[in-house]
Amino acid sequence: MIELKDFSFSYGLTSVFENINLEFKEGNIYGLLGENGVGKTTMLKCISGLLRPTKGSCTVDGDVTFDRNPEFLENIFFLPDDVPLPDDSTPEGFFHALAAFYASSSEDEMHRLAKELNIDPKRRFKEMSFGQQKKSLIVCSLALNTRYLLLDEPTNGLDIPSKADFRRILTERVGNGQTIIISTHQVKDVENLIDPIIIISNSSVMLNASVETITEKLFFEYGGQQRPDALYSEMMPGGYLNVLPNNGMGESLINIEALFNAVLRNREVIKNIFNL
Amino acid sequence: MDFKKQKSIYQQIADTLCERIVGNELKADERMPSVRDVAIQLGVNPNTVMRTFDYLQQNEIIFNKRGVGYFVAGDASDKILALHRKEFIEEDLPAFVQKMNMLGLTFDDIIKMK
Numbered sequence: 001m002i003e004l005k006d007f008s009f010s011y012g013l014t015s016v017f018e019n020i021n022l023e024f025k026e027g028n029i030y031g032l033l034g035e036n037g038v039g040k041t042t043m044l045k046c047i048s049g050l051l052r053p054t055k056g057s058c059t060v061d062g063d064v065t066f067d068r069n070p071e072f073l074e075n076i077f078f079l080p081d082d083v084p085l086p087d088d089s090t091p092e093g094f095f096h097a098l099a100a101f102y103a104s105s106s107e108d109e110m111h112r113l114a115k116e117l118n119i120d121p122k123r124r125f126k127e128m129s130f131g132q133q134k135k136s137l138i139v140c141s142l143a144l145n146t147r148y149l150l151l152d153e154p155t156n157g158l159d160i161p162s163k164a165d166f167r168r169i170l171t172e173r174v175g176n177g178q179t180i181i182i183s184t185h186q187v188k189d190v191e192n193l194i195d196p197i198i199i200i201s202n203s204s205v206m207l208n209a210s211v212e213t214i215t216e217k218l219f220f221e222y223g224g225q226q227r228p229d230a231l232y233s234e235m236m237p238g239g240y241l242n243v244l245p246n247n248g249m250g251e252s253l254i255n256i257e258a259l260f261n262a263v264l265r266n267r268e269v270i271k272n273i274f275n276l
Numbered sequence: 277m278d279f280k281k282q283k284s285i286y287q288q289i290a291d292t293l294c295e296r297i298v299g300n301e302l303k304a305d306e307r308m309p310s311v312r313d314v315a316i317q318l319g320v321n322p323n324t325v326m327r328t329f330d331y332l333q334q335n336e337i338i339f340n341k342r343g344v345g346y347f348v349a350g351d352a353s354d355k356i357l358a359l360h361r362k363e364f365i366e367e368d369l370p371a372f373v374q375k376m377n378m379l380g381l382t383f384d385d386i387i388k389m390k
Contacts, residue, residue, distance in 0.1 A: 029321055167319030174322055175312040192285055195321040211324065215284055224280045239280070253282040 001025055002047055002148065002179070006056035009042055016042050018203045019056070024181060026147075027174055031194025032183040033260060038200050040183035041081070044150045047181070048078035060148060074102055076148040079141045081156060085125040091136035092121040095143060102144045110143035117165050130157045135166075142169065149173075149180045155189035167193045187256040197256065199263050207263045209274055211254060217273050218262070219246040220255050231269060232262035245273055281367075285320060286327040293332065294356045297348055304353070308338055308346040335359055 002024035009017045016039040024030055034040050045051040046058045049065040049072070058065050063072040077098075085094070091114065099105040114121045117135045125133050134157045141149060155163055170193060173180060182190055197214065199207040209217075221227070223238035230242040241255060243262040263270050283291070293314075296302045302309075311329055315322040329346055332338045337355045338346045349355060376382070 028323070164319055168316055171315045171319055171322060172312075175315075192318075192320045192324065195323045211285075211321070212327065219279065220282070221279050222282045249279055250281070251284045251287065253284050253288075 001061060002181075003059050004043075004046075004053075004056070005059075007046070007053050007058055008055035009039070009046060009051070010054050011042075015203055017200075020203075020205055022198070022205055022208065024179060026179050027177045028179060028196060029170060029174055029194050030179075030181045031187075031190055031197045031256075032181055032200065033185065033187060033197065033256070034183075034200040035264075036185060039203075040200065041152055043200070044078055044152055044181065044183055047148075048076055048150055049073065050078070074104075075146050076150070077102070077141055077144050077146045078150040079137055079152060079154065081153040083137055085133065087126055088124055090122055090124055091119060091140055094125075094137070095121070095140040098140065098144060102146060104145040106143055106145055109145065110139060113139040113142055113169060116169065117162065131159050131162060134158060135162055138166065138169075142173065145178075147178060149178060151180065151182045153184050153186070154182060155184065155186055158189075163189050187260060191254075191256050197259070199260060201264055202267075206267060207259075207270060207274065213274070214254055214259065215246075215251045217246055218254075218259070219244045219249040220252040220258065222253070222255075231266045232258055234258065234261070245269075286324050286331065289314070289318065289320065289325060289328040290331050293328065294337065294359075297337065297352050298356055302348050304348050304350050306348055307344075308348060310345060 004020050004022040007017055007020040007022070008015070032040050032043065042051065046053055047060065047065060049068045052066040060072055060076060063069050065072065095105075095107070095110050099107065111121065114136070117139055119132065119136050119139055121136070125136070128136065134154070138151070138154055141151070155166060158166060167190070170180060182194060184190055195211040196209055197207065197211065198205060218231075221240075221242040221244060223236060224240055224242055226233050226240045227242045227244060230244050232243040233240045241258055243258050293302070308329075311322055311325045314328075315325045318325070329338065333340060333346070335355060336349055337352045337359070339349055340346050
């Protein structure tokens, strides 16, 4: 389990997080959502031991992440949004360089995933498109088989078929008890994949709930009239998309973008509804 | 008040699996695909598919043999029909009647159209 306790982080005088409490439990694909610059990457860096919290603690299975114990480091991998790639390097070379540090890594797995995503592990990165590079890096990260995997904006640059492939190969993972955190602002790409959903804004956690809880507490109406009591509504073909407190209306289909907007605009109401 | 609904993903997946059972692609007393396989096939979180299976089990469409997996119930097709009837009466019919009222149509009008 990943645990942030009374966690604060600031860059000099600029505060990024204040007194956050957050847990990431095993075997889930967490979606970490927030606007640009709210600190999603900073949080992932703290969890992977690259940054030290200004206050409070950040632990993984009890290990303080910034202590960077080798046993801890072997169980976690963080794939940043942009990775500097040496000119002549290949996915295979990149994987080998990393695999040396991860006992659980599997070369066969890397080749299998590469095949599935149409990547040639022997091709040089510089001869690849941005999307292919990204796919290669995802393949390498997955094949390390770490207990925890942090992916920062993984769907950036992926073409449409690759996004579907990405969702498929990630789904395969969680059955094995792996815990994945995906940070993104491209929520459409990970709809139906992430559960629980965490929304951060204004230095704090605005929402942290499973999809089941969200459908219990909120109702998404598609194509109705604009409702005055809606937490958020926007026009859609055929009427309005409304996000309403769920007062016995049953279950509905979540629209993550609308959820995001509803949460950001109704901080206190959402806190009450979800007992945060 | 009447709300325009769209089914949640786990319900949509339940509908798809029910169609496959009714279409005899998944046969009575035979093993269901695993939660994991369905999740991978659809690129959907396994938690969601787990909810689908719970829901189908609650409605006695599938059953769980401990340690072996889920199986299609012998009378799954009857159960699905019953569930769809209930859904039609509770969800579709009220919306249908409301629309008829709005358009000033009666059941007599509709019978005459035949």
